[in-house]
Amino acid sequence: MAASSANSPKILKYIAGVLLLASVIMVILGVYFYQKEDNFLKQCHLIACKVTNIEEKPRGKAYVEFTEVNGNYKPFIYYTEYDANEDELGYILGETYEVYYYAADTSKSEPRDFFINHITSFILLIVGFSCMLDFPVLLMVSAKTRKKQLPSLQFGIKDEVVSE
DSSP states (O other): OOOOTTTHHHHHHHHHHHHHHHHHHHHHHHHHHHHHHHHHHHHSEEEEEEEEEEEEETTTEEEEEEEETTSOSOOEEEEEEOOTTTOOOSOOTTOEEEEEEOTTOGGGOEEOOHHHHTHHHHHHHHHHHHHHHHHHHHHHHHHHHHHHHHHHHOOSOOSOOOOO
């Protein structure tokens, strides 16, 4: 499909509509995943755990062992990645953290942190809302482009007549 300057407002409106549809889908998926993640967290026990061992691997990978402070739950290992050049690990040996402990599968247990606990929904919602903000901008650009093209699309006598 070749884009001519006469078709550019229509193309911009089409792109704006597709962008709006994609952003609505992302927001709906973000809400769905938030509810799914929240239902999972409701199945977990929120417990206080102490970091008992940290095994750091090269290139910003670490295995952090959490042990419940009262000894009621068995210890579990949490795998995390971080940018070793810029960031610290974020967990300190001997420190106490709140943890969502999933007794059915301890590998799904994770520290209490909104960003970690809701990463999928957070990304979908941010991208969806930012794309939604582009929709009116594209419509305004389409309207301005159409307004600039109106004099050239009119037939008949024009203001700019060149005689030889």
